[in-house]
Structures are given as structure tokens and as C-alpha cells.
Amino acid sequence: MKARIKSFFHRRINWVKRNRIKSAAGFILLAWYYFSLPQILFSEPYATVIESNQGELLGAKIATDGQWRFPAQDSVPDKFRECVVYFEDENFYHHPGFNPVSMYKAFVQNRKAGKVVRGGSTLTQQVIRLSRKNKKRTYFEKAVELILSTRLEFRASKDEILDMYAAHAPFGGNVVGLEMASRRYFGVQSHQLSWAESATLAVLPNAPSLIYPGKNQLKLKGKRDRLLLKLKNEKIIDGQTYELAISEPLPQKPFALPQTAPHLLQRVAKSQRGERVKTTIDVHLQQRVNQIAKYYYNQYRQNDVNNLAILVIDTKTRNVISYVGNAPTDAAHQKDVDIIGAPRSTGSILKPLLYAGMLDEGKLLPNTLVADVPTQISGYKPENFNLTFDGAVPAHRALSRSLNIPAVLMLKDFGVNKFYEELQHFRLRDISKKPDHYGLSLILGGAESNLWDLCRTYAAMTSTVNYFNANQGKYRTKEFAELNYKFCFDQDFGKESYQKTILGAGAIWLTYNAMEEVNRPEADEAWKFYDSSQKIAWKTGTSFGNRDAWAIGTNSRYVVGVWIGNASGEGRPTLTGVSSAAPVLFDVFNLLPRQKWFSPPLNDLEEAEVCALSGHLAQPDCPKIKQWIPLKGKITSVCPYHKLIHLDRTKQFRVNTSCESLENIVTESWFVLPPVMEWYYKSQHIDYRPLPPFKEGCANAQTVTMDFIYPKSTAKIYLTKDFNSVVQPVILKVAHSERESEIYWYLDRNFIGTTKTFHEMPVTPSSGTHEITVVDKKGNEIRRKIDIIR
Structure with missing residues (x-):
């Protein structure tokens, strides 16, 4: 056997040596044949297509050449495969790229008619013709197609060739490809087509002009029914299926493509134009959120508020499950602008981040009294929304009520630079100027951010608490990861660590408890109508001039962010976070599955005795309560407001030894605020007891009052x-x-x-x-x- 093989190759080598010119010509011809077929057959641009996490079409953006050409699917559905093969090329699976018998019959028939009345092209040849932009039919072009089709048969499998045909065949007008045609003419995906629908689309590339509502119906039906009869005769379908198929109506008015998430489509098209992208969007939730957006848009536009945005995040995966980039408004009101990524004035929406940062750094405790008095700092004069003063207010109440003056004083104590650095760690990218540019107004809307970054921040904070509780007090180094809208994306949360990423779980949990108390910046009862039976940590914000209304909320699984306003920046008097954005927030939360409230992260908390009145760490003279505080809370100051004072036996006057005998002096702990804080505080707290006056005749009795x-x-x-x-x-x-x-x-x-x-x-x-x-x-x-x- 080896001798025969050796002899065979020896004879061939000798032949080549004797026929060098012929051999060279043969080699050149073989090389030309090998490289004759372009590596990429189709370079046409595709439409950008986005699908839900279940594969439903959410929207599509037309290709740059004006054609509705969807990216090819992985495979052609069996029904269409049978239909197109039996209609176009019965011997598709048996020929090498061309069919000599069909070519001969077509040649004879066309010669008799004196014109082209029949084509002899195989599906492979049709793929080549489509790739060559349907050049004019000549015998030379036919020869080129024949050569290239045989080459294609060597390169690709039959199924791959059929996939190419289905993706690039014309189906009338600017509709190209099976997937787009099934959507356009029948409103379904290609794998959902019936036998009649598949047969209709199979005959169309042969005569795409037949698709025209109200015209050519008899011709189209005749071609379809003949194909169905052929399928019946070939035992592909049974008689009952045939009878039902021929009774189906033909397509009439074209179906509009869904526009379920048009602004997400815009975002995808920026980075993945011409691709089919399966997203993380829950189509049923998206449709319901779209309805909510439409309802509130119709309400708010009566007050000339024309734009809104809603974002819903699954905090466990960081996936975007609903994305409404704008209201269903009109072009005059910038309906195509994606508000979710647009920088807008933050209003009060950053206050929880400051509160959490101060808790985490041991700058205050949840109940620490913060001054709420008329304040002017270097010419800056903050005011509360309702223009009133409480004198002093617990920090967690200042947050839940969104009081501006306490927030400014807290920021002054924490430091603008330090808070700015914290925001940079959160990657709030629109806060990009130097800290001095913002100053203390940073906490009241002096900076801009966007709904995407803010929702990402709150989602990461929520996940921090959940992961900490589920994994024995551990954090993840990349917890504050980017949000994701791509299906099956493997999110990288980094490595486990006992070191906090940005904020400790205890500080976040305490912050969420304060936010769950419901903030009321308008000091009215409207909030109760928007409250939900499920516990939600939420915060509203209203920018200067009532230009932006925010609401962001979270439970243990989801984050919902809402922005209401005008894309043009025009403010409206009644536009506020609590009256405009909060109702939308709670309606969206009511669509989501109920969740349990966060478990306390005990490994990052400590139970401590704090003063019941001041919220500071308790001193011996304070009335005490026990409270969970962050681990660093132990470094905060002890209560500065409780003082031991000396009274007479009636407790009506303060005394000292110059005016009262020692045995008649009663010593008592007294809660004393500084004069300005006291002035406003006592009007809000009827149980506050001012210091008694000194008894007449007491020496050295003057105090700062x-x-x-x-x-x-x-x-x-x-x-x-x-x-x-x-x-x-x-x-x-x-x-x-x-x-x-x-x-x-x-x-x-x-x-x-x-x-x-x-x-x-x-x-x-x-x-x-x-x-x-x-x-x-x-x-x-x-x-x-x-x-x-x-």
C-alpha cells in the first residue's frame, strides 16, 4: 500500500516537472478560485435592534442606508426553511451550488419566449447575486455567479447559506430579510409564523412587488396556495393543515414596529449600532411603567410640565429592568431627549449621602440635635422650604423632613472638600468642577447629576447592606459597579474584603431607616396619599426655581428613580419632588414584588447609651436611651446641653451660696440650648423648660441669655x-x-x-x-x- 502511494506521488511530481507551464497555470487558476469569493459577502449596515430579557422586540433603529435590515438570526425557522426550499430550489441539499438541469430548462424556455421568463438559479446562486447587489443579468454575470456559488458551497454549510439568503432577501419596499418581514407583515417573530405566513414570505423574494395592501392579492394568494399544495403533496403538511392554511388571510396594513423602550434604543445605538442586543428589560414591567409615564404626563402637561424619566434597577444584579427616558411628548418639547443621562440640578437628593457619610465618619449620631436657626455663612443664606425654623432638630428628622439649614450646617461641619471626595468615589460624573465652585450650595442643588448615576449609587448602597448581612460582615471591592442593560452580562463585583468600599453597612442602614420615615418638605399632609404599605427608603428633591423634581427610593431588592420637569429647564411653581415625582415613584413600586425590610448589619453597629433629648452620647446627667450607632459613633462628643444647676427648694429660682444656705440648695440636671436655638426650639416644643431666673440678691448671677x-x-x-x-x-x-x-x-x-x-x-x-x-x-x-x- 505504501509503495502504491509513493508511486502515485512520484508520477505526479514527474508530470509537474515535465509540464511546468500547465502546472503554473493550474496553480494560478486554483489560487484565483480559492480567493475569488470575498471573505465578507455582505457589508451592508444593519438596523439596531433591542430585545427584552425574554426575547421580545422592544424597538429598532433603521439601518444607515435607509433599509429595514435586521441582523441575521442564529438559524432559519423550520417552516420557512421547508417553504423556501420547495419554492426556490428543491434540490438545494443535493447540488454543488448550481443545478445544470434547471439551467438548461430555463435557457430553452427563455429562448423560445425571447425574454427571461424563468430563472434557473439555485438558492446559493441567489445568495451570490444578492451579495453582488443584483447586477444586470447577462450570461457573463451568470458564469461569475456559477463559479462563486460553487466556491461558497466549499466555504459554508447548506444551513449557513440558507441563513444568508433569509437575512438578505428583499421582501418589498425597504424591508430586507426574513426577521424584519415577519415583523412588518405579520407582527410576530419569524419562529412564530404559521405555514400560510411562512409560504407567503417564501414566495415574496421572487416577486417582492406583490406585497401592497389592497393590490395584487389574487396573484400573491395564488403563488402562496400553489406552494402550500406542493408541501401537501410532498407530505410536509397534512390535509387539515393545508385547508386551514389556504383559508388564512393575506397581510394587509403593515405592522408598526414596537417602541417600548425608544430611549434605551438610543443609548444602545451609540455603542452597538447595527447589532441585535438582548437587554435586561422586563417587557411586562416596561409596558406598565410606560402606562404610568403616559398617565402622569397627561396630568402634568396641563401645568406645562412636559418631560419625565423613570429608571428601575434590580440591586442584586445591577440590571436595568425598566427604562423610560422621556414622556410620550412631542418634538416641540424634546421627546427624543434621553433625560436619564442628562445632568440636572440635584436639589435635596444628595442629603442622604451626606448624612450617611457623617454617620460613617463618627461626625454625628442619628438623633444628634442640629441647629435650625437663621443662618448666613460668608454671604450665603440658606432657607428651609417652608421658611420656618425649629431651633434644633434631630439629624434623622432633618433628613426625613429635608430641612435645608440643618443640611448646610452639617455640610459645614463635615467639610465641603470631604463630601466632594465622597461624591467622586460614588462616580457622580456631572459633579466635575472644583469643590470651591459649589461651596455649601452643593447640598442644596448647587451641583448637577443624572438619574443613571444616582440610581447606581443607591443600588450599590442597598447591595452593600444585603451582601454584608448575607456574608458574615464582608464587603466587595467593586460593589459600586456600573449599571447593566445587556442580558447575560457577568457583573464583576470584585473580591471579598472586610474593609468597607465607600460607606459602612451600619451607616447605610441607619440612613435608610431615616429615609423610611417619609420626608415632607412642604410641611403638609399630601405625603400620606402617596405612602405605600411596603416599607421604602425614599428621598425627594426640588431644584431652585422648581425646575427639577426628583424622587429616588429603595427597598431590599429594587431601586426606582424618577425625574419630572421640562427638558428646556423651564420651572413651574407647583413642581416639587413630593407633589410631582413621589406619586410616580410609589406607583412604580406597587408594580414590583414586595420585599422584606433590611436586616440590621449588627457587625457594623454598636448599642450605646445616648441622651434622650440631645441625641449625643450620654453624660451622667442626661436621661438615657439605648440606640444602635455606627462603630465610629463612639468618638462623637458627649451631650453639651445638659448642665447641673442649683435651685431653691421651690425650684422656681436658681441660687448659689451667696443667696441661699447650702442645706436648702437643690441640684438638678437641666436641658439648656444656646439662646438662638432656644428661641425657636421652645415654640415647637411646649415641654421645653427655660432656665429659671436667679433669686434676687444672688451674686455673680449674670449669664449670657x-x-x-x-x-x-x-x-x-x-x-x-x-x-x-x-x-x-x-x-x-x-x-x-x-x-x-x-x-x-x-x-x-x-x-x-x-x-x-x-x-x-x-x-x-x-x-x-x-x-x-x-x-x-x-x-x-x-x-x-x-x-x-x-
């Missing part, structure tokens, strides 16, 4: 003019701990008047530096310098 509310230290005050160009006075304000006290006012040591009970004094000083002096009847005195600018 008053303070300036306005102006603050070294303030620069600009005097304004009214419409008549009259300079308006500045109103000086003082708080005194004794309600009925009378105080005396001096401007540059010149007496200007007295006040009683309510201590406000209007003055109109000249430009320059002035000194304000205030004295009460007991001789207590306070002074403040101000700079007046007219």
Missing part, C-alpha cells in the same frame, strides 16, 4: 432699594431667653430704641463699618460689627 439671630458675625449687608428708589432698612434680630424681657438698642453707641418680647429693630445706616450694641435690664450686653454696602 441673649444672642444675635441676624446679622451674623462680620456680616456684609447690602441695602436694597424699592421701586421708588427708596433705600430699604436692614432688620436686626435678637433672641432672649426671658420672653418678657425688654432690651435696648444702640448703633455706634447711639441709642436707637427698645423692644419687648419680639426683638426686631429696623435700621438704615450709612455705608461703612458699624457696631450694634444690645443691652437688657440686667446689664447683659452683646455686640456685633457689620459692614453696610449701599
